[in-house]
Amino acid sequence: MSELKSIYRWLEGQRLKVLGALVATACGIIFSTLIPLVNQTAIDMVIKQTTEGEQTIISKIVLSVSTFQGQLLMCGFLIILFTIINALFNFLKARWSAEASEDLAKSLKDKMYNHIQQLSFMYHKRAETGDLIQRCTSDIDTIRLFLSSQLVEMGYSILIFVIIFTFMLTLNVKFALVSVCVTPILFTFCFIFFKKVKNSFQEADESEARMSTMIQENLTGVRVVRAYCNQEFEIEQFEKRNSDYRAKSYVMTKLNALFWSSSDFLSLFQIAITVIYGAYLSINGEITLGTLQAFISYESMIIWPVRQLGRILTDLGKTTISAKRINEVLSEPIEFEEGLQKPDIKGTIEFNHVGFEYEDHDRILKDITFKVKCGQTIAIIGRTGSGKTTLMNLLMRLYDYTDGSIKIDGVELKHIDKKWLRRHIGAVLQELFLYSKTIKQNIAIAKKDAVDEEIHSVAQLASVHHVIEEFQEGYDTIVGERGVTLSGGQKQRVGIARALINECPILIFDDSLSAVDTETDIVIRKALKERSKDVTTFIIAHRVSTVKDADQILVLDKGRIIQQGTHDELIHQGGLYQTFWEIQNEKEAEVLSLVNQGSEV
Ligand SMILES: Nc1ncnc2c1ncn2[C@@H]1O[C@H](COP(=O)(O)OP(=O)(O)OP(=O)(O)O)[C@@H](O)[C@H]1O
Numbered sequence: 078m079s080e081l082k083s084i085y086r087w088l089e090g091q092r093l094k095v096l097g098a099l100v101a102t103a104c105g106i107i108f109s110t111l112i113p114l115v116n117q118t119a120i121d122m123v124i125k126q127t128t129e130g131e132q133t134i135i136s137k138i139v140l141s142v143s144t145f146q147g148q149l150l151m152c153g154f155l156i157i158l159f160t161i162i163n164a165l166f167n168f169l170k171a172r173w174s175a176e177a178s179e180d181l182a183k184s185l186k187d188k189m190y191n192h193i194q195q196l197s198f199m200y201h202k203r204a205e206t207g208d209l210i211q212r213c214t215s216d217i218d219t220i221r222l223f224l225s226s227q228l229v230e231m232g233y234s235i236l237i238f239v240i241i242f243t244f245m246l247t248l249n250v251k252f253a254l255v256s257v258c259v260t261p262i263l264f265t266f267c268f269i270f271f272k273k274v275k276n277s278f279q280e281a282d283e284s285e286a287r288m289s290t291m292i293q294e295n296l297t298g299v300r301v302v303r304a305y306c307n308q309e310f311e312i313e314q315f316e317k318r319n320s321d322y323r324a325k326s327y328v329m330t331k332l333n334a335l336f337w338s339s340s341d342f343l344s345l346f347q348i349a350i351t352v353i354y355g356a357y358l359s360i361n362g363e364i365t366l367g368t369l370q371a372f373i374s375y376e377s378m379i380i381w382p383v384r385q386l387g388r389i390l391t392d393l394g395k396t397t398i399s400a401k402r403i404n405e406v407l408s409e410p411i412e413f414e415e416g417l418q419k420p421d422i423k424g425t426i427e428f429n430h431v432g433f434e435y436e437d438h439d440r441i442l443k444d445i446t447f448k449v450k451c452g453q454t455i456a457i458i459g460r461t462g463s464g465k466t467t468l469m470n471l472l473m474r475l476y477d478y479t480d481g482s483i484k485i486d487g488v489e490l491k492h493i494d495k496k497w498l499r500r501h502i503g504a505v506l507q508e509l510f511l512y513s514k515t516i517k518q519n520i521a522i523a524k525k526d527a528v529d530e531e532i533h534s535v536a537q538l539a540s541v542h543h544v545i546e547e548f549q550e551g552y553d554t555i556v557g558e559r560g561v562t563l564s565g566g567q568k569q570r571v572g573i574a575r576a577l578i579n580e581c582p583i584l585i586f587d588d589s590l591s592a593v594d595t596e597t598d599i600v601i602r603k604a605l606k607e608r609s610k611d612v613t614t615f616i617i618a619h620r621v622s623t624v625k626d627a628d629q630i631l632v633l634d635k636g637r638i639i640q641q642g643t644h645d646e647l648i649h650q651g652g653l654y655q656t657f658w659e660i661q662n663e664k665e666a667e668v669l670s671l672v673n674q675g676s677e678v
Pocket residue numbers: 202435436438441459460461462463464465466467468507588
């Protein structure tokens with residue numbers, strides 16, 4: 078029920094059109110139901126030339142013409158007139174319901190997209206992309222289809238039944254009651270079917286969503302699949318999900334087959350009762366031949382729409398499930414709160430006993446305390462999984478810390494408006510994503526009005542300008558989905574240029590120099606140092622050479638800061654940092670000697 082209320086809410090702005098479609102349906106029905114009355118008059122009063130048939134408004138109009146030929150012509154004229162008016166109302170019904178449903182689908186898609194944009198990072202990490210796409214496309218389409226045809230069809234079925242039954246009652250009460258005696262059984266049958274099909278549609282829809290997720294993941298991770306020759310495994314997995322979907326859809330198909338055959342039987346049984354009982358009444362002289370004809374016409378006009386109700390109720394079941402799935406997304410709280418502070422951010426940062434854990438996970442960060450002055454470079458180093466990215470996620474408020482306090486320029490981070498905060502942080506994330514757009518557009522994502530000089534300047538700082546210039550299309554080169562036409566290092570450098578475009582007071586480089594060679598790494602860091610004197614910079618890296626020039630180095634292990642200081646302090650302290658330094662020095666020496674041997678040979 079709450080799902081139907083939601084659909085009513087989403088229909089805001091379209092309700093008048095839906096109402097218009099229903100009114101047009103009712104008008105169309107009235108005019109189409111007048112046609113059997115014209116036939117009745119033609120048979121009973123015009124052709125048989127008697128006045129013993131039931132007097133109706135139609136018979137009065139027809140009999141007002143004095144000649145036999147005139148009366149016959151009037152009957153023909155009325156049939157044509159009612160058919161044209163009926164067609165006109167049908168046109169209006171179809172037009173208004175189509176407009177209402179298309180507009181609703183559009184506004185619902187906009188609403189979903191808008192809401193998804195504002196959902197928290199945590200939600201997106203949890204949600205399955207394929208399932209979300211399914212909710213934004215086929216679930217909305219189910220609702221659109223219901224509104225464009227089934228809602229008006231439902232109104233049509235109910236109205237045609239009420240109007241025709243009233244006409245029948247005015248002609249003969251006893252015959253009218255016998256003519257609808259199977260209808261309650263048909264209704265009950267439809268209702269039971271509706272309940273059953275609702276559950277099986279939910280299962281089929283969810284199964285389809287799982288299949289979509291798999292297709293989406295497979296296409297996104299196509300390189301991994303190819304690299305590990307995982308095609309057979311993926312095909313096998315897809316077949317499993319596809320079979321599951323087929324099995325669930327099959328249950329629905331079986332239910333449908335059962336419904337249609339049983340409801341066909343009930344409908345034909347009802348027509349048979351009407352014909353037999355009508356013949357009996359006619360033979361006994363209780364009704365005229367014209368009335369019998371009118372009843373048989375009416376019977377065939379109502380029985381199929383009543384039977385259609387079953388299908389419409391089935392679709393209503395599907396629609397409520399789709400509305401529920403859409404509502405689940407729309408009811409997720411958005412991450413942006415109103416009324417938070419928008420302080421002047423300069424870049425002084427203070428972490429005080431900060432702790433954090435992901436939902437239902439063990440504590441990831443424990444008792445993190447450090448202070449950064451505006452303009453300093455802070456490097457974070459540690460084993461994989463030690464919590465370096467998580468620490469930066471807290472700083473960007475992608476997640477909120479559970480314990481302690483983080484202050485930026487003296488203002489508690491949780492009191493700062495998220496959009497405002499993120500506009501002041503230029504981040505090169507570990508999972509770099511490039512849009513299927515030009516390089517220029519990819520760099521200017523955070524500054525749509527950036528001029529070419531600005532874009533070229535940040536690309537130069539990121540040591541990627543000369544690479545881009547070598548492309549045939551230069552900055553207008555389109556990078557494929559997820560940047561497949563660029564190498565890993567080129568992608569990283571485009572990502573760095575993107576982070577620099579806004580001249581933010583805080584910069585984060587999360588493992589962003591890992592795919593560039595040591596020489597380029599040095600060039601980029603030097604350029605950054607010169608340009609960003611007042612910028613507070615966080616560098617997460619695994620290479621000691623990348624972090625050694627930082628003003629402060631934090632060594633993270635199992636979510637704790639185990640060492641803190643400058644490179645010189647840390648290499649004399651012993652511990653993890655010194656181990657990293659020694660291992661990497663040894664490796665470098667080994668590589669150097671191999672290179673030397675090679676050149677001697
Ligand atoms: N969204 C998440 N939900 C649950 N656990 C997570 C989530 N993201 C990360 N983790 C866990 O948190 C821990 C720290 O991860 P994090 O990415 O911060 O490590 P890291 O030091 O940056 O690692 P790396 O050097 O490999 O990038 C890991 O154990 C990881 O499994």
